[in-house]
Amino acid sequence: MPPTSPPQPQGGPAHADIAIIGAGAAGLFAAIFAARHAPPGTRVVALDGAKKLGAKILIAGGGRCNVTHDVIHPEDYATSGSRNAIKKVLKSFSVAHTIDFFAQQGVELKVEDTGKLFPTTDRARTVLNALLTAAYDAGAQLLTDHRVLDIQSADAESHPESESPARTPRFNIQTSQGPITADHVVLSTGGLALPTTGSDGFGYQLARALGHSVTDTRPALVPLLLPANHWLTALKGIAVDTVLTLAGPTGKILHRQPGATLFTHFGISGPGPMDISRHLFADAPAPGNSAPGNRLTANLIPTHTTEQIDAALIEQATTQPHTTVLQVARRTLPERFAAALIDHEVHTEPDRPLAHLPKDIRRRLVTALTALPLPITTDRGYAHAEVTAGGVPLAQTQLSTMASRVCPGLHLAGEILDVDGRIGGYNFQWAWCTGRLAGLGAAAHLSSTPPSSP
Ligand SMILES: Cc1cc2nc3c(=O)[nH]c(=O)nc-3n(C[C@H](O)[C@H](O)[C@H](O)COP(=O)(O)OP(=O)(O)OC[C@H]3O[C@@H](n4cnc5c(N)ncnc54)[C@H](O)[C@@H]3O)c2cc1C
Structure with a gap:
């Protein structure tokens, strides 16, 4: 399953209807659900700076990938914002939905005494392969070695929802491989934990460039x-x-x-x-x-x-x-x-x-x-942390779609948000929930039908 080249519209730079920046756990889920639910022909492209996808998934849970936890409450998470907001997001995709999703991809999960869920293979690779296959099957393009260096959004005033997005791309994205335009962007670049995996905090700069604030960050689960x-x-x-x-x-x-x-x-x-x-x-x-x-x-x-x-x-x-x-x-x-x-x-x-x-x-x-x-x-420090506390405030997103309240066309998902979970599968569950909502939210803008249930 080699990554493919970005689609090249005639006479212009590469273009995506939905560009997902960062193809970790949240970004892959966003890509899968965006590509599955967007109208046929929609170009969903996930850009990742890493040469190989899924570094964090592969080392998670000691190489077994603790996918989720059998019982998850909003109290298992910390935020400087509202717990109710976390509750709403968690309700959108339950642990049972996660189990179903992976079962449909051929990955059976088992619950251990600690309440942690792992693939029965005890191999994180099984989880990563399932996600990559689901993304490819849905028609998303996954572009490795495409680090996003800059992103600019055109003035929201000149891009009302009714306008044809293909003709007036909202976002100009500079990548290490050249420019790409996009109508909708999902920002899922993770936080600062274990920066050697590619999540080095640059995503916060991208979020700021698009008008967001970022609460103080610090290492957590460290x-x-x-x-x-x-x-x-x-x-x-x-x-x-x-x-x-x-x-x-x-x-x-x-x-x-x-x-x-x-x-x-x-x-x-x-x-x-x-x-x-x-x-x-x-x-x-x-x-x-x-x-x-x-x-x-x-x-x-x-x-x-x-x-x-x-x-x-x-x-x-x-x-x-x-x-x-x-x-x-x-x-x-x-x-x-x-x-x-x-x-x-x-x-x-x-x-x-x-x-x-x-x-x-x-x-x-x-x-x-x-x-x-x-x-x-x-x-x-971050080099030994599993997750980042702080990030983009949840209050700056619409929780049903993870759409930005400050930048039209932008959605945010995963660890970049100001939410961090306990040890035990909670952080991946957050990535699955927010990635799915962001993908569905972006797809819904391109489709006349609202997001469907999982
Ligand atoms: C050692 C370790 C073990 C862990 N184990 C578990 C576990 O078992 N269970 C659990 O629930 N959680 C675990 N976690 C936490 C979990 O991995 C994260 O919370 C989760 O991966 C966050 O998902 P994400 O998609 O938001 O970010 P990430 O997984 O960090 O993905 C972000 C992606 O964005 C890319 N990126 C960043 N900047 C750019 C850019 N400028 N341009 C393009 N691409 C970019 C990165 O290359 C990366 O692929 C663990 C973390 C660590 C470090």
Whole structure:
């Protein structure tokens, strides 16, 4: 399935009725639904700067591609805009629709215990091939190595909807392979996460050039750094079930996040830290700096509160007086972790029995086990982030079509928007929903029939 050349109308530059800029998850869905639902003969062209499509899909979910999640709520997403807007978009294409879509493309999805859905092949390639085949079958042209360098929209006043769009293209697009004109554009260039895949944030400039604003962006779903030589960095490779708590300067709980924490040579990673990362820096004065006074702690016994563990130790000092501090920590932690925790946080001998534990040491033990301080210095940056927080505000789009409210003929889809999801398939579901709406929305302008249901 080699990419084809752009259509060349006689005597003019290449032209597309619908040009999709960025053929990642959202752009491919936009291309598929635009090409399927537009009138026959419509030229749907997806332009992507990458030499090979789908880099992010192929590495997603550890190479298995976590396509979606079995249950999805608007609360699984963050935005500086309205949750209701997210709800409306999510309702347009449910998890069941995603499963059906892939089934129709011959890809069966399975739900794992975590609620994540993967292809039964456990290969992301299956997902990418299905999307590429669906796009080609629908008649969309996918042009690799076509980086968009600039885009200009003609004055909206001179291009009312009733005018023949083919004669008066609204958009002049400069690509690395030459100019292309288009009547409708879907901007789906992703965010800044993992820029080596081609999503390097240039799409925000394109959005701004077309009149949009972009809220502050920062890495999300990103590992977090501890100070160099912090004792936890020596425990690399150990994963512990945790509840992470982010508290503000007054002690007010800002966010609680259950999930495993993986201790690494640089700090912490894994589902818990990745999910809480976007909240850690939400109020930061500058990207990558922790908001002043915010504190991150880990409960290493997530089934119990600080008070419960304290009460249990007081009781055990009588009922199990010979139990040592190390044995207490070993109940939930690997030996190496437990020993280091006692050394660095409890400051006592590991074989000290509970019967002879002064109150201050018991308190330190309880704090170490249930509210271990994690003095995060910064995050690992976009190069290690799975997604971008911030982007084009949803309020600048019409949610039923993802059409721009500021630039006629433009639609936006995917991660470029100011919405980011938790780890677990939520971000792809957002890409499927918005890509489909944008594709259908663009097609509906060319067709007399409104978008149909999935
Ligand atoms: C390591 C990793 C693992 C992940 N795993 C999962 C997972 O398992 N499940 C999940 O739900 N989410 C996962 N995500 C997040 C998910 O991949 C993204 O949210 C999703 O891909 C966003 O889709 P998109 O189409 O909006 O953007 P992208 O997938 O980033 O696609 C944007 C496309 O636009 C192209 N482009 C950018 N600028 C230009 C330009 N100027 N001209 C032309 N083309 C351009 C890029 O080359 C790219 O192909 C993961 C992300 C990473 C980094």
